Amino acid sequence: MSVLAVADADFGFQVPVLVIGGGACGMVAALAAADAGAEVVVLERDPVPSGSTALSSGFIPACGTRLQAAAGVADSVELMAADIQRKNAGRGDPAIVEAVCRQSGRTIDWLAERWGLPFVLLDGFLYPGHSVLRMHAHPDKTGAALLGALRGAVERAGVEVLTSALVSELFADADGRVAGVRIRRPDGAIEDIGCGALVLACNGYGGNPDMVRQYIPEMADALYFGHTGNQGDAVRWGEALGGEAVHMTAYQGHGSVAHPHGVLITWALMMEGGIQVNRDGRRFSDEHHGYSEQAVSVLAQPGGIAFDLYDERLHRLGMDFDDYRAAEKAGAVRRFETLDEMAAAFDIPAATLKETVDHAARCACGEAVDPFGRDFAGKPPLQAPFYAVRVTGALFHTQGGLRIDAVARVLRRDGTKLPNLFAGGGAACGVSGTTVEGYLSGNGLLTAVTLGHIAGTQAAGLNDG
Template sequence: MAIVPYTHTTEFDAHLPLLIIGAGACGLVAALKAREAGIELAVLERDALPRGSTAMSQGFIPAAGTRFQKALEVEDSPSLMAEDIQRKNGFEADQAIVERLAEQSGPTVEWLADDHGVPFELVEGFLYPGHRRLRMHATPRRTGEELMGALLNAAERAGVDMLTQARVEDLHVDEAQRVRGVTITRPDGSRERIGCDALILACNGYGGNAELVKRHIPSLKEALYYGHEGNQGDALLWGEAMGASTKDLAACQGHGSLATPHQILISWALMMQGGMQVNVLGERFSNEHGGYSEQAANVLAQPEGVAWNIFDGRIHENALEFEDYRNAFEAGAIRAFDTLDAMANCLDLPLAALETAVDDMHRHARTQTPDTFGRVFEPANLLSPPYYAVRVTGALFHTQGGLEVNTQARVLDTQGRMLPNLFAGGGAARGVSGAGDSGYLSGNGLLSAVVLGAVAGQSAAALLQATEHEA
C-alpha cells in the first residue's frame, strides 16, 4: 500500500467522478446517496462477495426519533442520544460529530427503509448498556448478513457499479494532496489505474493488522480478532502518508461474549436480562452491565482467558429471537441444566462459588443495593432453574479510531484543514467512542458506518457538483 506521486504524465485506464473504497455498510450507503444526486461512481471491493465487518455484526443501528419508535410510543430525541453517546465515552468524542450523527440517524434509517426497502424494525425487550431509550433498529433476522443483503439489493436497484476482487494498492496524489486516482490489482496479478475527482475511504479500520493492534491497543494484542481479515488499516496508513490527522487510535469495540471454540457471537441481551458471567473458579468478576466492549479485556484477564455466561430458561427463550444464538444452540454451544449442582459437575465449576454468586444476586435484589462491582439486580430478572450456560471468550471486533473528519466527512490534515477531495466514514474515520475500549456505546460502529457513510456520499456529491458548476 503506497501513496504514489501524481504527475501530468500519469495515465489512467478509466476515469470516474467518484470512487469509493469498500463495499460494507459505509461504502454502500455512501454510494446510494451519491447516486441519488446523479453522480457517476464505482465501489471498489477487494473480496469476490462483499461482506466486511457489517456481515459479522448483529446489524443493529441506533437511531433517534424514528417513525419506528413513535409507532411503539418510544419517546426519543437526537439530543438525548448524543448525550448517551458522550456519557459513555467520558465526553471524549468530537461533540459536533456526535451531534451530526445523532441528528441524521433517524432520517437515514427512514430513508433506507422508505426509499431503498431495508426492512427495519425497532428491537424491543431490553436496553443495551448506556442507552436510555429503545433505539436499536435491525432487520427481522437480527443479523448483519441480512442487513448487507438488503443494502446490496438496494445498490443493485440504484444502478451502483461495483468492482469486486479489486484490491486498491496505491493512491495517486498530487502536490496539493488531491487524490487523482487509484491503482487496483486483480487476483491474476493484473493492475489497472482508475482516475477520480473525489475519493471516499470506507474500508474500515485496522483490527486485522496485528502490528497496529499491538501498537495502539496493547490490552487486546492477544485477543481473538472477530472481524473481517481485510481490515488491515489501509485508510489509516494512506491518510497518515498524506498528512491527515488521526484521533483516538486506542478506541475499539471489543466483546466479552464470543462462544468458544465455536466463534459465534452471543448477544449481550443475556446479561441485560439478568444473566451473569463467572470464571473457571465459578466466581463473578465484574459488572456485566458496564458494557460488552470493555468486558472483552475483563474476560481475557480471567484464568484461561474464558468465562461462562450463566442464565436461565426465561432468558434462553428470549435469546432464540437472535439467529446467532439459535446457531450457537444448534451447534451445541448452549448447555442446559436442571440444577446448579448439575451445572457444576458438568462444567467442572466449584458448586460453592456458583451458589454464592446466585445467593448474592438474590440478596442484593431484596435490598436493592449495588453489589461489589456496582451492579443492581432487579427482582423480576433473578435467575431460576432450569439454568443455561455457554463458554465464551473476549474478542476484538473492530477499531474505532481513525482519520479525523469534520461534519461533512471531509478528512482533515494535522493543521485542521480539509484535504481537497478525500472523505472517510465508518471504521476508516475517527468514531464517537472516545479514546479507549470503555467508551463504546452499543451500535456506535454501524452508526458511524451508515450515517457517516450517508454524509460522505452526500458531501462528495455536493463537492463534485460545485466543481462542475465552477468549470
C-alpha cells in the same frame, strides 16, 4: 499500500465518486452518491462484499425515526448525543457526535423509504448506556442480513460494485488531491481508475497485528472477530496525504463470544438478568457496564474464559436472535437441570457457583447489594433449568481513525480540509473517545451508516476542485 504521483497513473476510465469498501459504510455512501445524481463505483477486495458488517449483530442506534414515533418512544438528538458523550467521558468530538446523531434518524428512514430496507425497533430490552429504545435492525437481527439488504439496494440503484478489486495505491498531487486509485486483481492484473472524489469506507486496523500491538496492546493476543482485510490502509493513506489519525487507542471489544465456536452471544441475556462467572464460579464485574469493556474483564480471568449463566426465560429470549440459534446448533449452548451439573461439566467449584447464583438472586429481591454496583432490580432471579455458554473476550473493530469534519471530509494536521477525500465508519475517528470503555452499543454501525450517508452525498456534490 502507498500514495503515488498522478504522473504514474494510466487511468482506464474516470468516475465522479469512488468508494473503497463494500461494507455498510461503503454501500450507504454509494446509495447516497447515486441518490444525489452522481455516477459511483464501489471497490471491494473480496469476491463477495461482507466486511465487519456481516460479522456484527447489525444493530443501528438512531433517534427520531418513524419506527420510534410509532412505538411512542420519545428521543432526540440531544438525548442521544448526551448518552454517547456520557459513555466516552466527554472525549468524543462534539461536532461529530452531533452530526451523526442528527443524521441517524434521517438515514434509517431514508434507507427504509427510499431503498426499501426492512427495519424493526428492538423493544425487548434496553442496551447499556442508552436512555431509550433506539436500536434498529433488519428483522433477521444479523449484520449479514443488513448487508444483504444494502447490497440489494445498491444493485437496484444501478451502482457498479467491482469485487476482487484490492486497492493497492492512491494517486494524488502535491496538495493531497486524489486523482484515482490502482487496483490489483487475484490473477495479478493491474488497473488504474480515476475519480473526482474518494470515500474511504474500508474500516480500521483490527486485522493488522502490528498496529493492534502498537495502539491497543491489551488486545494483541485476543480473538479478532472482525474482517482480516481491516489492515489500516485508510489511516496510512490519509496520513500520507497529510491527514491526521486520532483516538487510535479506541476500539470495540465484546465479552461474550462462544469459545471455541466463534459465535457471538447476544448481550441481551446479561441485560435481562443473566450473569458471567469465571472458572472459580465467581462473578468478576458489573455486566451492565457494557459489552465492549467486558472483553477486557473476561480476558483478565483465568485462561481468558468466562461462562454466561442464565435460565429458560432468557434462553427463549436468545432464540429470537439468529446468532444465538446458530450457537445452539453448534453445541455452544448447554442446558443443565441443576447448578451441580453445570459445575461438573465445566469443572467449576459447585459450592462457589451456588453461592454466586444465590447472591445474585438476593440482589434481585432487594435483600443484598452487588459489590460491583450492578442493579438487579426489575429482573426475576435465575431458576432451574440453567443454561451456560463458555465464552471469551474479543476485539471487534477499532474506533480511532482519520480526523474528519462534520461533513466527513478528512482534515490535515493543521485543521484544513483535504481537497476531495472523505472517510466514514472505521476509516474515520469515531465517537467512542479514546478507550474501550467509551464504546456505546452500536457506535460502530452508527458512524458507518451516518458518515457513509454524509460522505456519499458530499462527494457527489463536490465540483472538480
